[in-house]
Amino acid sequence: MKLKITLISLLTLFSFYALQAQCSDAQFEEQNGIAVVETESGNLATGWIRETAASPFTGSSYIAWRGSNYFNSPGNGVINYTVKINNPGTYRFIWRSKVGIGSDPTEHNDSWLKIEANNFFAQRGTSIKYPIGSGKTPEVNGSGGGGWFKVFLASTTSWTWTTLTSDFDGHSIYATFNSAGVYTVRISGRSNGHLIDRFVMFKESQYSIDQAKNLSLAQTTCGTGTPPPPPPPPPPGENNPPTVSITNPANGANFDTGSNVAVTLNSSDPDGDITKHEIFVNGNKVDTDGASYSPHTIQNIQEGSYTILAKVTDASGATAESSVSITVGNGGSTPPPPPPPSDGNNPPTVSITSPSDGQNFSAGSTVTVGVSANDSDGTVTKHQVFVNNVLVDTDGINFTPHYIPNISEGSYAIKVTVTDNAGATASTTVNITVGSGGSTPPPPPPPPSDGNNAPTVSITSPNDGQNFNTGSTVKVDVSADDTDGSVTKYQIYVNNTLVDTDGSNFTPHYISNIANGNYVIRATVTDDKGATASATVNISVGSDNPPPPPPPPPSDSDISLTLVNASTDFNIGPLTNGTNVSSGSNINVRADVANSNVKSVYFKLSGATSRNQTENVSPYALFGDISGNYASGTFNGGSHTLTVEAYSGLNRSGTLLETLVVSFTVASDGKTVIAYPNPVKEGDVTIKLPEEINGDAGYAIISPSGTEVERGIINTNSLIDGKTLQIDSSTMKNDGVYYLVIQANYDVFTVPIIKQ
Numbered sequence: 001m002k003l004k005i006t007l008i009s010l011l012t013l014f015s016f017y018a019l020q021a022q023c024s025d026a027q028f029e030e031q032n033g034i035a036v037v038e039t040e041s042g043n044l045a046t047g048w049i050r051e052t053a054a055s056p057f058t059g060s061s062y063i064a065w066r067g068s069n070y071f072n073s074p075g076n077g078v079i080n081y082t083v084k085i086n087n088p089g090t091y092r093f094i095w096r097s098k099v100g101i102g103s104d105p106t107e108h109n110d111s112w113l114k115i116e117a118n119n120f121f122a123q124r125g126t127s128i129k130y131p132i133g134s135g136k137t138p139e140v141n142g143s144g145g146g147g148w149f150k151v152f153l154a155s156t157t158s159w160t161w162t163t164l165t166s167d168f169d170g171h172s173i174y175a176t177f178n179s180a181g182v183y184t185v186r187i188s189g190r191s192n193g194h195l196i197d198r199f200v201m202f203k204e205s206q207y208s209i210d211q212a213k214n215l216s217l218a219q220t221t222c223g224t225g226t227p228p229p230p231p232p233p234p235p236p237g238e239n240n241p242p243t244v245s246i247t248n249p250a251n252g253a254n255f256d257t258g259s260n261v262a263v264t265l266n267s268s269d270p271d272g273d274i275t276k277h278e279i280f281v282n283g284n285k286v287d288t289d290g291a292s293y294s295p296h297t298i299q300n301i302q303e304g305s306y307t308i309l310a311k312v313t314d315a316s317g318a319t320a321e322s323s324v325s326i327t328v329g330n331g332g333s334t335p336p337p338p339p340p341p342s343d344g345n346n347p348p349t350v351s352i353t354s355p356s357d358g359q360n361f362s363a364g365s366t367v368t369v370g371v372s373a374n375d376s377d378g379t380v381t382k383h384q385v386f387v388n389n390v391l392v393d394t395d396g397i398n399f400t401p402h403y404i405p406n407i408s409e410g411s412y413a414i415k416v417t418v419t420d421n422a423g424a425t426a427s428t429t430v431n432i433t434v435g436s437g438g439s440t441p442p443p444p445p446p447p448p449s450d451g452n453n454a455p456t457v458s459i460t461s462p463n464d465g466q467n468f469n470t471g472s473t474v475k476v477d478v479s480a481d482d483t484d485g486s487v488t489k490y491q492i493y494v495n496n497t498l499v500d501t502d503g504s505n506f507t508p509h510y511i512s513n514i515a516n517g518n519y520v521i522r523a524t525v526t527d528d529k530g531a532t533a534s535a536t537v538n539i540s541v542g543s544d545n546p547p548p549p550p551p552p553p554p555s556d557s558d559i560s561l562t563l564v565n566a567s568t569d570f571n572i573g574p575l576t577n578g579t580n581v582s583s584g585s586n587i588n589v590r591a592d593v594a595n596s597n598v599k600s601v602y603f604k605l606s607g608a609t610s611r612n613q614t615e616n617v618s619p620y621a622l623f624g625d626i627s628g629n630y631a632s633g634t635f636n637g638g639s640h641t642l643t644v645e646a647y648s649g650l651n652r653s654g655t656l657l658e659t660l661v662v663s664f665t666v667a668s669d670g671k672t673v674i675a676y677p678n679p680v681k682e683g684d685v686t687i688k689l690p691e692e693i694n695g696d697a698g699y700a701i702i703s704p705s706g707t708e709v710e711r712g713i714i715n716t717n718s719l720i721d722g723k724t725l726q727i728d729s730s731t732m733k734n735d736g737v738y739y740l741v742i743q744a745n746y747d748v749f750t751v752p753i754i755k756q
Helices: 002-023
Strands: 034-038 048-051 062-065 079-085 089-099 110-115 119-124 127-129 149-152 172-177 181-188 194-202 243-248 261-268 274-281 284-289 296-298 304-314 319-328 349-354 367-374 380-387 390-395 402-404 410-420 425-434 456-461 474-481 487-494 497-502 509-511 517-527 532-541 559-565 570-574 587-593 600-607 611-615 638-649 653-666 674-676 684-688 696-702 708-715 724-728 736-744 747-755
Touching (some): 089 110, 110 194, 172 181, 181 194, 243 304, 261 319, 349 410, 349 425, 367 380, 367 410, 390 402, 456 517, 456 532, 474 487, 474 517, 474 532, 497 509, 559 638, 559 653, 587 638, 674 747
Parallel strands (some): 243 319
Antiparallel strands (some): 034 194, 062 194, 079 181, 089 194, 110 149, 110 181, 119 127, 119 172, 243 261, 261 296, 349 367, 367 402, 380 390, 380 410, 410 425, 474 509, 487 517, 517 532, 559 570, 600 611, 600 638, 638 653, 674 684, 684 724, 696 708, 736 747
């Protein structure tokens, strides 16, 4: 008996020393697939302070970076946390942090992070990015170096678990450990005033994001404490497969061409966990998520039929599938936003801070719509403002107040809807009155039908070629006008990504904490008849980034447009800027493209007549069928703008090779002037005037350089042969496009004549 007791004692002592040896190099420990670390438990470096003022927090305190800003130089004020990994694999990293200075969620909101793992990376869906300086590509957007991630929160100044990297393209953070051992998590100071409470590393195959965020989880100090329990095992017997259903879009739904279609799911596993979500479109895999699914969006969807299939896999390898079929084009309407997911995500909250419900304003006042929104377990990614059910403003993460200037008498319902990063939404509404009447104002009168002048726009800030310091805030401001209507929509693009949409009232867009690099900023405005205009500036950030040269103006050297009689295939003449078309019916426009690499041509007609058309077969015709034949088309009387784009691939795919924009008018009363032959090499050009013209008519010929080469008076009553006259083309001495301008009575006609 004595020998047995001694042996047991020795075994106990040996186990104790073995445990001590296991944890001699680690402060913390992963247990059952999760590691929980209170940041104040580390050995703080200079610049980090333990504080308790910003409650609620976990543990005894939190840490705050009170050192200098190190926006471009990670590795200052490094705290090392050693974590023993017992179960190799891939872990997601999240931390609970807060803005500690001011009320701007884009400032004092980030720190540097580096995990000494076998693979340290960021992922969003199928997109994977690596730290700058890690030797792996593609790298994240923004600043960095030496294998450090800049890790930031978004959209709130409160405590949040939002843990993202890569500017304007937020990715979650992961680390892969190939074998058991001790690894180091390093935190370095970046933005003064960033607060960090705790961080968690967990296997998504074992824990949901909500389980990992549970503040009641104890810190997993190495060799002590009670480890968190593992997820419950499946019941004995055969594994029950998971289930999945597509909640959006609905089966059979139809969408407008160019819409964004969000794919949302309901999925569950009755006896375990779902470990993988996959989305397929027409048999092609387009998105893969792990245990947590974030809605996949099909952007700018093109006309056609689509089958969307969702597939989920559980921890035992069992799968389930669900599919829907949708169509795009032929008058479909965009569906309402998807319902919030039911996978445990907490929806966002929103309140309208101004105006107050029931408030009355004087007619002609400017009403400011202010909003306060928050998401307790994620990020608010979209803000929308509706006035009497009309969408008037859309912002992304950062909301700028919406203004209703010169408001008319009546009653108004102002609704604000916000959407979080998981697709959940929240809305709130206030009702206001303007003036003493309180009646709903009548709808605006319909736009006139006698033509439309396109709007104009310029970017007033920043300046083209301007350079900014890394971390600056860049203000984007525009000036726009519409001479015969109103501008109804403003859109701001940064490097071809839409970042801001406003209605008729534009509020400046701010790019906060801008990262090193080159940027192309484009502003596009739309008027009340659908005509658009754009302006672009190029800027650079950082001293080592000269701005890129502005893109060359669209070239029309490889595209020419011809007016064609659709019924007889007769060439009426060229279509160039300023052309007057005599008849609005049975006329087509043919695009002749000299570039042999062109496989498709896209037409966008706006103004008095609107139409979008993509042609894959030559002759490329605005009103064409799938075989390339002409079809009968009708132009409404008035002004038109035709944009023609030539692409290297079918169905407007591949590279945009050529662009041509032409403005022309169609006579609503049949009056027009025709010139032939046109083009002309030598000899006379015959001009046919409308029969209705009588008396004297003035004319002038304008050269391609804009100078006048001839001027005179025509007595139209003396003309014979159906009001025709001849002009000697020898006055047009150089090749190019000349313009014949004729004024008769109150009518003005401009006819382009091509001299070759």
